[in-house]
Amino acid sequence: MKWKNKGHEFDELGALFQKNSEILVIGNKNDAEKIYKQLEFLNTKISTFTDINILDLGHGLKKRIKQIKTKFLENILKNKTIILANSIAYNNRLITILTKLKLKEKINYFREEEFFNKFLSIYAVYVSDKVYFPSNCFICTTVCTLNCRDCLNFAPYDKHKTHYDLERLKSDVDTYFKCIDRVGLFHISGGEPFSYPHIKELIEYIGENYRDQIDILGTVTNGTLLPSDNLCKVLQKYDVRVEIDDYTISLPHLKENINKLKNKLTQFNIDIQTNIATTFYELFPPKEITPQENLCKKFDACNQIYQELKNGKLYTCNWAEFAYQAGILTEINDYYDLNNFIATQDKKELIEYRLGFNAKGYVDFCRYCNGNQNINKHFVPAAIQAKGYLEWDINNPTEVRETNTIQQGERHE
Ligand SMILES: C[S@@+](CC[C@H](N)C(=O)[O-])C[C@H]1O[C@@H](n2cnc3c(N)ncnc32)[C@H](O)[C@@H]1O
Ligand code: SF4
Known part of the structure:
Protein backbone atom coordinates (compact mmCIF):
# COMPACT_ATOMS: atom_id res chain seq x y z
CA MET A 1 0.00 0.00 0.00
CA LYS A 2 1.09 3.51 -0.69
CA TRP A 3 1.42 5.69 2.39
CA LYS A 4 -1.30 8.34 2.49
CA ASN A 5 -1.06 9.34 6.13
CA LYS A 6 2.32 8.09 7.31
CA GLY A 7 2.43 7.39 11.02
CA HIS A 8 -1.37 7.55 11.27
CA GLU A 9 -2.60 4.83 8.93
CA PHE A 10 -3.98 2.75 11.81
CA ASP A 11 -5.14 5.53 14.13
CA GLU A 12 -8.79 4.48 14.02
CA LEU A 13 -8.14 0.86 14.90
CA GLY A 14 -5.46 1.92 17.39
CA ALA A 15 -7.99 4.08 19.26
CA LEU A 16 -10.37 1.13 19.39
CA PHE A 17 -7.63 -1.08 20.82
CA GLN A 18 -6.88 1.58 23.42
CA LYS A 19 -10.56 1.57 24.39
CA ASN A 20 -10.76 -2.24 24.48
CA SER A 21 -7.28 -2.72 25.87
CA GLU A 22 -8.08 -5.82 27.90
CA ILE A 23 -7.41 -8.93 25.86
CA LEU A 24 -9.60 -11.99 26.20
CA VAL A 25 -8.33 -15.24 24.71
CA ILE A 26 -10.95 -17.88 23.95
CA GLY A 27 -9.84 -21.45 23.35
CA ASN A 28 -9.02 -24.67 25.11
CA LYS A 29 -6.62 -24.57 28.04
CA ASN A 30 -3.45 -25.38 26.08
CA ASP A 31 -4.16 -22.87 23.31
CA ALA A 32 -5.09 -20.16 25.77
CA GLU A 33 -1.92 -20.68 27.79
CA LYS A 34 0.25 -20.61 24.67
CA ILE A 35 -1.33 -17.38 23.43
CA TYR A 36 -1.17 -15.85 26.90
CA LYS A 37 2.61 -16.44 26.95
CA GLN A 38 3.01 -14.94 23.47
CA LEU A 39 1.25 -11.78 24.64
CA GLU A 40 2.87 -11.34 28.04
CA PHE A 41 5.38 -8.84 26.61
CA LEU A 42 2.54 -6.36 26.14
CA ASN A 43 2.15 -5.82 29.89
CA THR A 44 -1.59 -5.37 29.49
CA LYS A 45 -4.44 -7.17 31.20
CA ILE A 46 -5.03 -10.53 29.55
CA SER A 47 -7.68 -13.01 30.59
CA THR A 48 -8.55 -16.41 29.19
CA PHE A 49 -11.86 -18.15 28.69
CA THR A 50 -11.52 -21.89 28.35
CA ASP A 51 -14.95 -23.12 29.40
CA ILE A 52 -15.98 -23.79 25.82
CA ASN A 53 -18.99 -25.91 26.83
CA ILE A 54 -20.80 -22.87 28.12
CA LEU A 55 -21.06 -21.67 24.54
CA ASP A 56 -23.70 -24.30 23.94
CA LEU A 57 -26.93 -22.36 23.61
CA GLY A 58 -28.46 -25.40 21.94
CA HIS A 59 -32.08 -25.74 20.88
CA GLY A 60 -32.93 -27.82 23.95
CA LEU A 61 -32.23 -25.04 26.43
CA LYS A 62 -35.18 -23.24 27.98
CA LYS A 63 -35.55 -19.60 26.98
CA ARG A 64 -34.80 -18.31 30.48
CA ILE A 65 -31.55 -20.29 30.78
CA LYS A 66 -30.52 -19.11 27.33
CA GLN A 67 -31.10 -15.50 28.41
CA ILE A 68 -29.02 -15.95 31.56
CA LYS A 69 -26.22 -17.58 29.59
CA THR A 70 -26.28 -14.88 26.93
CA LYS A 71 -26.14 -12.14 29.58
CA PHE A 72 -23.27 -13.92 31.30
CA LEU A 73 -21.34 -14.16 28.03
CA GLU A 74 -22.09 -10.55 27.17
CA ASN A 75 -20.51 -9.47 30.45
CA ILE A 76 -17.43 -11.51 29.74
CA LEU A 77 -17.06 -10.45 26.11
CA LYS A 78 -17.90 -6.76 26.02
CA ASN A 79 -15.29 -4.00 25.82
CA LYS A 80 -12.45 -6.40 25.17
CA THR A 81 -10.17 -7.32 22.31
CA ILE A 82 -11.05 -10.97 21.80
CA ILE A 83 -8.74 -13.53 20.25
CA LEU A 84 -10.20 -16.81 19.05
CA ALA A 85 -7.58 -19.56 19.23
CA ASN A 86 -7.10 -21.51 16.01
CA SER A 87 -8.89 -24.56 17.40
CA ILE A 88 -12.09 -22.61 17.96
CA ALA A 89 -11.72 -19.83 15.40
CA TYR A 90 -14.37 -21.28 13.10
CA ASN A 91 -16.75 -22.63 15.75
CA ASN A 92 -20.22 -21.72 14.44
CA ARG A 93 -21.81 -21.47 17.87
CA LEU A 94 -19.20 -19.04 19.06
CA ILE A 95 -19.43 -16.90 15.94
CA THR A 96 -23.23 -16.83 16.26
CA ILE A 97 -22.99 -15.63 19.86
CA LEU A 98 -20.45 -12.95 18.98
CA THR A 99 -22.64 -11.79 16.10
CA LYS A 100 -25.74 -11.72 18.32
CA LEU A 101 -23.86 -9.51 20.75
CA LYS A 102 -23.08 -7.23 17.80
CA LEU A 103 -19.35 -7.89 18.07
CA LYS A 104 -17.53 -7.60 14.75
CA GLU A 105 -14.62 -9.54 13.31
CA LYS A 106 -11.39 -7.53 12.90
CA ILE A 107 -12.80 -4.88 15.25
CA ASN A 108 -13.88 -6.70 18.41
CA TYR A 109 -12.75 -10.24 17.76
CA PHE A 110 -9.86 -11.70 15.78
CA ARG A 111 -8.89 -15.13 14.62
CA GLU A 112 -5.53 -16.14 16.09
CA GLU A 113 -3.55 -16.36 12.87
CA GLU A 114 -4.72 -13.02 11.54
CA PHE A 115 -4.24 -11.37 14.89
CA PHE A 116 -0.61 -12.46 15.10
CA ASN A 117 0.13 -11.74 11.43
CA LYS A 118 -1.29 -8.24 11.42
CA PHE A 119 -3.36 -6.85 14.28
CA LEU A 120 -0.99 -7.56 17.16
CA SER A 121 1.53 -5.12 15.66
CA ILE A 122 -1.12 -2.40 15.69
CA TYR A 123 -2.35 -3.30 19.17
CA ALA A 124 1.20 -3.42 20.55
CA VAL A 125 2.23 -0.01 19.28
CA TYR A 126 -0.98 1.82 20.21
CA VAL A 127 -1.62 0.20 23.59
CA SER A 128 1.82 -0.80 24.87
CA ASP A 129 4.10 1.46 22.82
CA LYS A 130 5.96 -1.65 21.65
CA VAL A 131 7.11 -2.73 18.22
C1 LIG B 1 15.40 -20.62 -0.64
S1 LIG B 1 15.16 -21.85 0.57
C2 LIG B 1 16.63 -21.78 1.53
C3 LIG B 1 16.71 -22.85 2.57
C4 LIG B 1 17.16 -24.24 2.11
N1 LIG B 1 18.22 -24.20 1.18
C5 LIG B 1 15.98 -25.02 1.56
O1 LIG B 1 15.88 -25.17 0.35
O2 LIG B 1 15.19 -25.48 2.38
C6 LIG B 1 13.96 -21.11 1.65
C7 LIG B 1 12.57 -21.66 1.48
O3 LIG B 1 12.02 -21.22 0.25
C8 LIG B 1 11.30 -22.28 -0.35
N2 LIG B 1 11.27 -22.07 -1.80
C9 LIG B 1 12.32 -21.85 -2.61
N3 LIG B 1 11.91 -21.64 -3.87
C10 LIG B 1 10.56 -21.74 -3.87
C11 LIG B 1 9.55 -21.58 -4.86
N4 LIG B 1 9.86 -21.28 -6.11
N5 LIG B 1 8.26 -21.74 -4.48
C12 LIG B 1 7.95 -22.00 -3.19
N6 LIG B 1 8.85 -22.12 -2.20
C13 LIG B 1 10.15 -22.00 -2.53
C14 LIG B 1 12.10 -23.50 0.06
O4 LIG B 1 11.32 -24.69 -0.08
C15 LIG B 1 12.46 -23.17 1.48
O5 LIG B 1 11.44 -23.58 2.35
S1 SF4 C 1 6.93 -11.08 -4.74
FE1 SF4 C 1 7.72 -9.01 -4.30
S2 SF4 C 1 8.55 -8.23 -6.21
FE2 SF4 C 1 7.21 -10.00 -6.67
S3 SF4 C 1 5.19 -9.05 -7.15
FE3 SF4 C 1 5.20 -9.62 -4.98
S4 SF4 C 1 5.88 -7.75 -3.94
FE4 SF4 C 1 6.40 -7.52 -6.11
Whole structure:
Protein backbone atom coordinates (compact mmCIF):
# COMPACT_ATOMS: atom_id res chain seq x y z
CA MET A 1 0.00 0.00 0.00
CA LYS A 2 1.09 3.51 -0.69
CA TRP A 3 1.42 5.69 2.39
CA LYS A 4 -1.30 8.34 2.49
CA ASN A 5 -1.06 9.34 6.13
CA LYS A 6 2.32 8.09 7.31
CA GLY A 7 2.43 7.39 11.02
CA HIS A 8 -1.37 7.55 11.27
CA GLU A 9 -2.60 4.83 8.93
CA PHE A 10 -3.98 2.75 11.81
CA ASP A 11 -5.14 5.53 14.13
CA GLU A 12 -8.79 4.48 14.02
CA LEU A 13 -8.14 0.86 14.90
CA GLY A 14 -5.46 1.92 17.39
CA ALA A 15 -7.99 4.08 19.26
CA LEU A 16 -10.37 1.13 19.39
CA PHE A 17 -7.63 -1.08 20.82
CA GLN A 18 -6.88 1.58 23.42
CA LYS A 19 -10.56 1.57 24.39
CA ASN A 20 -10.76 -2.24 24.48
CA SER A 21 -7.28 -2.72 25.87
CA GLU A 22 -8.08 -5.82 27.90
CA ILE A 23 -7.41 -8.93 25.86
CA LEU A 24 -9.60 -11.99 26.20
CA VAL A 25 -8.33 -15.24 24.71
CA ILE A 26 -10.95 -17.88 23.95
CA GLY A 27 -9.84 -21.45 23.35
CA ASN A 28 -9.02 -24.67 25.11
CA LYS A 29 -6.62 -24.57 28.04
CA ASN A 30 -3.45 -25.38 26.08
CA ASP A 31 -4.16 -22.87 23.31
CA ALA A 32 -5.09 -20.16 25.77
CA GLU A 33 -1.92 -20.68 27.79
CA LYS A 34 0.25 -20.61 24.67
CA ILE A 35 -1.33 -17.38 23.43
CA TYR A 36 -1.17 -15.85 26.90
CA LYS A 37 2.61 -16.44 26.95
CA GLN A 38 3.01 -14.94 23.47
CA LEU A 39 1.25 -11.78 24.64
CA GLU A 40 2.87 -11.34 28.04
CA PHE A 41 5.38 -8.84 26.61
CA LEU A 42 2.54 -6.36 26.14
CA ASN A 43 2.15 -5.82 29.89
CA THR A 44 -1.59 -5.37 29.49
CA LYS A 45 -4.44 -7.17 31.20
CA ILE A 46 -5.03 -10.53 29.55
CA SER A 47 -7.68 -13.01 30.59
CA THR A 48 -8.55 -16.41 29.19
CA PHE A 49 -11.86 -18.15 28.69
CA THR A 50 -11.52 -21.89 28.35
CA ASP A 51 -14.95 -23.12 29.40
CA ILE A 52 -15.98 -23.79 25.82
CA ASN A 53 -18.99 -25.91 26.83
CA ILE A 54 -20.80 -22.87 28.12
CA LEU A 55 -21.06 -21.67 24.54
CA ASP A 56 -23.70 -24.30 23.94
CA LEU A 57 -26.93 -22.36 23.61
CA GLY A 58 -28.46 -25.40 21.94
CA HIS A 59 -32.08 -25.74 20.88
CA GLY A 60 -32.93 -27.82 23.95
CA LEU A 61 -32.23 -25.04 26.43
CA LYS A 62 -35.18 -23.24 27.98
CA LYS A 63 -35.55 -19.60 26.98
CA ARG A 64 -34.80 -18.31 30.48
CA ILE A 65 -31.55 -20.29 30.78
CA LYS A 66 -30.52 -19.11 27.33
CA GLN A 67 -31.10 -15.50 28.41
CA ILE A 68 -29.02 -15.95 31.56
CA LYS A 69 -26.22 -17.58 29.59
CA THR A 70 -26.28 -14.88 26.93
CA LYS A 71 -26.14 -12.14 29.58
CA PHE A 72 -23.27 -13.92 31.30
CA LEU A 73 -21.34 -14.16 28.03
CA GLU A 74 -22.09 -10.55 27.17
CA ASN A 75 -20.51 -9.47 30.45
CA ILE A 76 -17.43 -11.51 29.74
CA LEU A 77 -17.06 -10.45 26.11
CA LYS A 78 -17.90 -6.76 26.02
CA ASN A 79 -15.29 -4.00 25.82
CA LYS A 80 -12.45 -6.40 25.17
CA THR A 81 -10.17 -7.32 22.31
CA ILE A 82 -11.05 -10.97 21.80
CA ILE A 83 -8.74 -13.53 20.25
CA LEU A 84 -10.20 -16.81 19.05
CA ALA A 85 -7.58 -19.56 19.23
CA ASN A 86 -7.10 -21.51 16.01
CA SER A 87 -8.89 -24.56 17.40
CA ILE A 88 -12.09 -22.61 17.96
CA ALA A 89 -11.72 -19.83 15.40
CA TYR A 90 -14.37 -21.28 13.10
CA ASN A 91 -16.75 -22.63 15.75
CA ASN A 92 -20.22 -21.72 14.44
CA ARG A 93 -21.81 -21.47 17.87
CA LEU A 94 -19.20 -19.04 19.06
CA ILE A 95 -19.43 -16.90 15.94
CA THR A 96 -23.23 -16.83 16.26
CA ILE A 97 -22.99 -15.63 19.86
CA LEU A 98 -20.45 -12.95 18.98
CA THR A 99 -22.64 -11.79 16.10
CA LYS A 100 -25.74 -11.72 18.32
CA LEU A 101 -23.86 -9.51 20.75
CA LYS A 102 -23.08 -7.23 17.80
CA LEU A 103 -19.35 -7.89 18.07
CA LYS A 104 -17.53 -7.60 14.75
CA GLU A 105 -14.62 -9.54 13.31
CA LYS A 106 -11.39 -7.53 12.90
CA ILE A 107 -12.80 -4.88 15.25
CA ASN A 108 -13.88 -6.70 18.41
CA TYR A 109 -12.75 -10.24 17.76
CA PHE A 110 -9.86 -11.70 15.78
CA ARG A 111 -8.89 -15.13 14.62
CA GLU A 112 -5.53 -16.14 16.09
CA GLU A 113 -3.55 -16.36 12.87
CA GLU A 114 -4.72 -13.02 11.54
CA PHE A 115 -4.24 -11.37 14.89
CA PHE A 116 -0.61 -12.46 15.10
CA ASN A 117 0.13 -11.74 11.43
CA LYS A 118 -1.29 -8.24 11.42
CA PHE A 119 -3.36 -6.85 14.28
CA LEU A 120 -0.99 -7.56 17.16
CA SER A 121 1.53 -5.12 15.66
CA ILE A 122 -1.12 -2.40 15.69
CA TYR A 123 -2.35 -3.30 19.17
CA ALA A 124 1.20 -3.42 20.55
CA VAL A 125 2.23 -0.01 19.28
CA TYR A 126 -0.98 1.82 20.21
CA VAL A 127 -1.62 0.20 23.59
CA SER A 128 1.82 -0.80 24.87
CA ASP A 129 4.10 1.46 22.82
CA LYS A 130 5.96 -1.65 21.65
CA VAL A 131 7.11 -2.73 18.22
CA TYR A 132 5.98 -6.25 17.36
CA PHE A 133 6.84 -7.88 14.03
CA PRO A 134 5.16 -11.10 12.91
CA SER A 135 8.35 -12.39 11.28
CA ASN A 136 11.66 -11.60 9.67
CA CYS A 137 13.91 -13.36 7.26
CA PHE A 138 17.65 -13.29 7.87
CA ILE A 139 20.05 -14.78 5.34
CA CYS A 140 23.40 -16.09 6.57
CA THR A 141 24.74 -17.43 3.28
CA THR A 142 23.85 -17.56 -0.39
CA VAL A 143 25.98 -20.69 -0.84
CA CYS A 144 23.82 -23.73 -1.46
CA THR A 145 24.31 -27.45 -1.90
CA LEU A 146 21.53 -27.54 -4.51
CA ASN A 147 20.85 -25.47 -7.61
CA CYS A 148 17.05 -25.30 -7.80
CA ARG A 149 15.98 -23.72 -11.07
CA ASP A 150 13.01 -21.91 -9.48
CA CYS A 151 14.67 -21.01 -6.19
CA LEU A 152 13.16 -17.89 -4.63
CA ASN A 153 16.71 -16.89 -3.71
CA PHE A 154 17.68 -17.12 -7.38
CA ALA A 155 20.56 -19.51 -6.61
CA PRO A 156 21.32 -20.45 -10.26
CA TYR A 157 21.58 -16.76 -11.28
CA ASP A 158 24.11 -15.90 -8.60
CA LYS A 159 27.69 -16.12 -9.84
CA HIS A 160 29.11 -14.71 -6.61
CA LYS A 161 27.69 -16.87 -3.89
CA THR A 162 29.05 -15.99 -0.50
CA HIS A 163 29.00 -16.80 3.18
CA TYR A 164 28.04 -13.54 4.88
CA ASP A 165 30.45 -12.02 7.37
CA LEU A 166 29.58 -13.13 10.92
CA GLU A 167 30.36 -9.73 12.46
CA ARG A 168 28.04 -8.02 9.98
CA LEU A 169 25.28 -10.49 10.84
CA LYS A 170 25.75 -9.90 14.57
CA SER A 171 25.63 -6.17 14.04
CA ASP A 172 22.40 -6.54 12.02
CA VAL A 173 20.84 -8.51 14.83
CA ASP A 174 21.88 -5.81 17.35
CA THR A 175 20.40 -3.06 15.19
CA TYR A 176 17.21 -5.04 14.70
CA PHE A 177 16.55 -5.71 18.36
CA LYS A 178 17.24 -2.11 19.27
CA CYS A 179 14.19 -1.20 17.17
CA ILE A 180 11.95 -4.24 17.46
CA ASP A 181 10.72 -5.31 20.90
CA ARG A 182 9.44 -8.70 19.86
CA VAL A 183 9.22 -10.85 16.76
CA GLY A 184 6.96 -13.85 16.15
CA LEU A 185 9.36 -15.78 13.90
CA PHE A 186 13.01 -14.91 13.38
CA HIS A 187 13.96 -17.07 10.44
CA ILE A 188 17.57 -17.84 9.54
CA SER A 189 17.66 -18.90 5.92
CA GLY A 190 19.97 -19.12 2.91
CA GLY A 191 21.31 -20.54 0.62
CA GLU A 192 21.74 -23.59 2.73
CA PRO A 193 22.06 -22.49 6.38
CA PHE A 194 23.76 -25.75 7.43
CA SER A 195 26.55 -24.99 4.94
CA TYR A 196 27.32 -21.71 6.73
CA PRO A 197 30.60 -22.20 8.62
CA HIS A 198 29.55 -19.90 11.50
CA ILE A 199 25.96 -21.05 11.94
CA LYS A 200 26.65 -22.30 15.47
CA GLU A 201 28.20 -18.98 16.54
CA LEU A 202 25.38 -17.02 14.93
CA ILE A 203 22.67 -18.99 16.73
CA GLU A 204 24.57 -18.75 20.01
CA TYR A 205 24.81 -14.99 19.61
CA ILE A 206 21.10 -14.59 18.91
CA GLY A 207 20.17 -17.12 21.58
CA GLU A 208 22.33 -15.55 24.31
CA ASN A 209 21.33 -11.97 23.63
CA TYR A 210 17.84 -11.89 22.16
CA ARG A 211 16.07 -15.21 22.67
CA ASP A 212 13.50 -13.64 25.01
CA GLN A 213 12.47 -11.21 22.26
CA ILE A 214 11.73 -14.01 19.81
CA ASP A 215 8.75 -16.30 19.90
CA ILE A 216 9.99 -18.87 17.36
CA LEU A 217 13.66 -18.91 16.39
CA GLY A 218 13.73 -20.97 13.20
CA THR A 219 15.95 -22.19 10.44
CA VAL A 220 15.39 -24.26 7.33
CA THR A 221 17.38 -26.90 5.50
CA ASN A 222 17.20 -28.72 2.19
CA GLY A 223 18.09 -32.04 3.80
CA THR A 224 21.47 -32.51 2.09
CA LEU A 225 23.69 -31.98 5.16
CA LEU A 226 23.88 -33.34 8.67
CA PRO A 227 24.55 -30.82 11.45
CA SER A 228 27.43 -31.60 13.80
CA ASP A 229 26.77 -32.70 17.38
CA ASN A 230 27.93 -29.30 18.62
CA LEU A 231 25.51 -27.51 16.33
CA CYS A 232 22.71 -29.82 17.47
CA LYS A 233 23.47 -28.97 21.10
CA VAL A 234 23.14 -25.27 20.29
CA LEU A 235 19.92 -25.81 18.32
CA GLN A 236 18.53 -27.64 21.31
CA LYS A 237 19.80 -25.17 23.89
CA TYR A 238 18.20 -22.16 22.22
CA ASP A 239 15.04 -24.02 21.22
CA VAL A 240 15.55 -23.52 17.48
CA ARG A 241 12.88 -24.96 15.21
CA VAL A 242 14.37 -26.71 12.20
CA GLU A 243 12.22 -26.93 9.08
CA ILE A 244 13.26 -29.79 6.85
CA ASP A 245 12.33 -29.38 3.22
CA ASP A 246 11.81 -32.77 1.68
CA TYR A 247 12.54 -32.39 -2.04
CA THR A 248 12.48 -36.11 -2.82
CA ILE A 249 9.81 -35.54 -5.47
CA SER A 250 12.64 -34.28 -7.70
CA LEU A 251 15.62 -35.59 -5.75
CA PRO A 252 14.75 -39.11 -4.52
CA HIS A 253 18.36 -39.82 -3.54
CA LEU A 254 17.96 -37.38 -0.62
CA LYS A 255 15.56 -39.71 1.20
CA GLU A 256 18.28 -41.47 3.14
CA ASN A 257 19.93 -38.29 4.35
CA ILE A 258 16.60 -36.78 5.32
CA ASN A 259 15.85 -39.82 7.48
CA LYS A 260 19.28 -39.57 9.10
CA LEU A 261 18.75 -35.86 9.68
CA LYS A 262 15.35 -36.39 11.28
CA ASN A 263 16.75 -39.12 13.53
CA LYS A 264 19.67 -37.01 14.62
CA LEU A 265 17.60 -33.92 15.39
CA THR A 266 15.08 -36.05 17.24
CA GLN A 267 17.86 -37.61 19.34
CA PHE A 268 18.86 -34.11 20.39
CA ASN A 269 15.24 -33.28 21.17
CA ILE A 270 15.14 -30.52 18.57
CA ASP A 271 11.79 -29.23 17.34
CA ILE A 272 11.46 -30.28 13.68
CA GLN A 273 8.87 -29.44 11.07
CA THR A 274 8.98 -31.47 7.88
CA ASN A 275 7.70 -29.87 4.73
CA ILE A 276 7.09 -32.32 1.89
CA ALA A 277 7.65 -29.82 -0.89
CA THR A 278 5.88 -31.00 -4.02
CA THR A 279 5.53 -27.72 -5.91
CA PHE A 280 7.36 -24.44 -6.30
CA TYR A 281 5.82 -21.43 -7.94
CA GLU A 282 7.62 -19.75 -10.81
CA LEU A 283 8.54 -16.32 -9.58
CA PHE A 284 10.85 -15.62 -12.48
CA PRO A 285 11.46 -15.03 -15.39
CA PRO A 286 8.43 -12.83 -16.00
CA LYS A 287 5.56 -14.22 -18.01
CA GLU A 288 4.94 -10.58 -18.95
CA ILE A 289 6.22 -7.15 -17.97
CA THR A 290 3.92 -5.17 -15.68
CA PRO A 291 3.33 -1.60 -16.88
CA GLN A 292 4.08 1.25 -14.48
CA GLU A 293 0.42 2.13 -13.91
CA ASN A 294 -0.36 -1.39 -12.63
CA LEU A 295 2.50 -1.77 -10.17
CA CYS A 296 0.68 -0.56 -7.03
CA LYS A 297 -2.27 -2.78 -7.76
CA LYS A 298 0.04 -5.75 -8.31
CA PHE A 299 2.00 -5.12 -5.11
CA ASP A 300 -1.20 -4.94 -3.06
CA ALA A 301 -2.62 -8.09 -4.63
CA CYS A 302 0.66 -9.97 -4.10
CA ASN A 303 0.49 -9.00 -0.41
CA GLN A 304 3.96 -10.37 0.16
CA ILE A 305 4.46 -10.71 3.89
CA TYR A 306 8.16 -11.57 4.06
CA GLN A 307 10.78 -8.92 4.68
CA GLU A 308 14.51 -9.43 4.94
CA LEU A 309 16.95 -7.92 7.42
CA LYS A 310 20.30 -7.09 5.80
CA ASN A 311 22.94 -4.44 6.45
CA GLY A 312 20.74 -2.75 9.06
CA LYS A 313 17.93 -2.40 6.55
CA LEU A 314 14.55 -4.05 6.22
CA TYR A 315 13.83 -4.87 2.62
CA THR A 316 10.20 -4.40 1.56
CA CYS A 317 10.10 -7.65 -0.38
CA ASN A 318 12.40 -10.60 0.27
CA TRP A 319 12.35 -11.72 -3.31
CA ALA A 320 13.29 -8.29 -4.65
CA GLU A 321 16.37 -8.16 -2.42
CA PHE A 322 17.28 -11.74 -3.35
CA ALA A 323 17.05 -10.77 -7.03
CA TYR A 324 19.43 -7.90 -6.33
CA GLN A 325 21.85 -10.12 -4.38
CA ALA A 326 21.87 -12.62 -7.24
CA GLY A 327 22.74 -9.89 -9.74
CA ILE A 328 19.37 -9.76 -11.53
CA LEU A 329 18.69 -6.20 -10.37
CA THR A 330 21.58 -3.78 -10.53
CA GLU A 331 20.25 -1.53 -7.78
CA ILE A 332 17.64 -1.64 -5.05
CA ASN A 333 16.14 1.21 -3.06
CA ASP A 334 13.15 -0.50 -1.55
CA TYR A 335 14.04 -0.70 2.12
CA TYR A 336 13.57 0.92 5.51
CA ASP A 337 16.86 1.87 7.13
CA LEU A 338 16.74 0.84 10.78
CA ASN A 339 19.83 2.96 11.46
CA ASN A 340 17.66 6.07 11.04
CA PHE A 341 14.90 4.81 13.33
CA ILE A 342 14.07 7.08 16.27
CA ALA A 343 12.09 5.16 18.86
CA THR A 344 10.30 8.19 20.27
CA GLN A 345 8.76 9.18 16.94
CA ASP A 346 8.94 6.40 14.35
CA LYS A 347 7.31 3.32 15.89
CA LYS A 348 3.98 3.70 14.14
CA GLU A 349 5.48 4.28 10.70
CA LEU A 350 7.79 1.30 11.24
CA ILE A 351 4.90 -1.05 11.92
CA GLU A 352 3.02 0.44 8.95
CA TYR A 353 6.04 -0.33 6.81
CA ARG A 354 6.21 -3.88 8.16
CA LEU A 355 2.53 -4.36 7.37
CA GLY A 356 2.99 -3.35 3.74
CA PHE A 357 3.00 0.45 3.50
CA ASN A 358 5.74 2.35 1.67
CA ALA A 359 6.26 5.59 -0.18
CA LYS A 360 5.93 4.25 -3.74
CA GLY A 361 3.29 1.59 -3.07
CA TYR A 362 5.33 -1.09 -4.87
CA VAL A 363 8.93 -2.25 -5.34
CA ASP A 364 10.86 -1.93 -8.58
CA PHE A 365 11.15 -5.67 -8.98
CA CYS A 366 7.33 -6.01 -9.20
CA ARG A 367 7.77 -5.04 -12.85
CA TYR A 368 9.56 -8.30 -13.63
CA CYS A 369 8.28 -10.67 -10.96
CA ASN A 370 5.39 -13.11 -11.36
CA GLY A 371 4.48 -12.60 -7.69
CA ASN A 372 3.73 -15.08 -4.93
CA GLN A 373 0.91 -17.63 -4.69
CA ASN A 374 -1.72 -14.92 -4.18
CA ILE A 375 -1.37 -13.77 -7.78
CA ASN A 376 0.75 -16.45 -9.41
CA LYS A 377 -0.71 -19.79 -10.42
CA HIS A 378 2.31 -21.08 -12.33
CA PHE A 379 3.40 -24.12 -10.38
CA VAL A 380 6.23 -26.51 -11.22
CA PRO A 381 7.63 -29.54 -9.39
CA ALA A 382 9.72 -28.49 -6.39
CA ALA A 383 13.50 -28.42 -6.60
CA ILE A 384 14.06 -29.17 -10.28
CA GLN A 385 17.81 -28.69 -10.70
CA ALA A 386 19.43 -26.32 -13.19
CA LYS A 387 22.59 -27.77 -14.68
CA GLY A 388 24.66 -24.63 -14.63
CA TYR A 389 24.07 -20.90 -14.23
CA LEU A 390 20.94 -19.15 -15.49
CA GLU A 391 21.42 -15.86 -17.28
CA TRP A 392 18.83 -13.15 -17.69
CA ASP A 393 18.93 -10.16 -20.00
CA ILE A 394 16.76 -7.12 -19.28
CA ASN A 395 16.43 -6.55 -23.04
CA ASN A 396 14.87 -9.97 -23.51
CA PRO A 397 13.15 -10.22 -20.13
CA THR A 398 10.78 -13.15 -20.56
CA GLU A 399 13.61 -15.56 -21.43
CA VAL A 400 16.46 -17.07 -19.44
CA ARG A 401 19.46 -18.87 -20.83
CA GLU A 402 20.95 -21.90 -19.13
CA THR A 403 24.72 -22.12 -19.42
CA ASN A 404 26.68 -25.33 -19.25
CA THR A 405 29.12 -23.83 -16.79
CA ILE A 406 29.24 -25.96 -13.68
CA GLN A 407 28.66 -23.92 -10.55
CA GLN A 408 31.93 -23.35 -8.78
CA GLY A 409 33.67 -21.35 -6.11
CA GLU A 410 32.37 -18.71 -3.80
CA ARG A 411 33.44 -15.27 -2.78
CA HIS A 412 33.49 -13.97 0.75
CA GLU A 413 32.04 -10.59 1.67
C1 LIG B 1 15.40 -20.62 -0.64
S1 LIG B 1 15.16 -21.85 0.57
C2 LIG B 1 16.63 -21.78 1.53
C3 LIG B 1 16.71 -22.85 2.57
C4 LIG B 1 17.16 -24.24 2.11
N1 LIG B 1 18.22 -24.20 1.18
C5 LIG B 1 15.98 -25.02 1.56
O1 LIG B 1 15.88 -25.17 0.35
O2 LIG B 1 15.19 -25.48 2.38
C6 LIG B 1 13.96 -21.11 1.65
C7 LIG B 1 12.57 -21.66 1.48
O3 LIG B 1 12.02 -21.22 0.25
C8 LIG B 1 11.30 -22.28 -0.35
N2 LIG B 1 11.27 -22.07 -1.80
C9 LIG B 1 12.32 -21.85 -2.61
N3 LIG B 1 11.91 -21.64 -3.87
C10 LIG B 1 10.56 -21.74 -3.87
C11 LIG B 1 9.55 -21.58 -4.86
N4 LIG B 1 9.86 -21.28 -6.11
N5 LIG B 1 8.26 -21.74 -4.48
C12 LIG B 1 7.95 -22.00 -3.19
N6 LIG B 1 8.85 -22.12 -2.20
C13 LIG B 1 10.15 -22.00 -2.53
C14 LIG B 1 12.10 -23.50 0.06
O4 LIG B 1 11.32 -24.69 -0.08
C15 LIG B 1 12.46 -23.17 1.48
O5 LIG B 1 11.44 -23.58 2.35
S1 SF4 C 1 5.19 -9.05 -7.15
FE1 SF4 C 1 7.21 -10.00 -6.67
S2 SF4 C 1 8.55 -8.23 -6.21
FE2 SF4 C 1 6.40 -7.52 -6.11
S3 SF4 C 1 5.88 -7.75 -3.94
FE3 SF4 C 1 5.20 -9.62 -4.98
S4 SF4 C 1 6.93 -11.08 -4.74
FE4 SF4 C 1 7.72 -9.01 -4.30
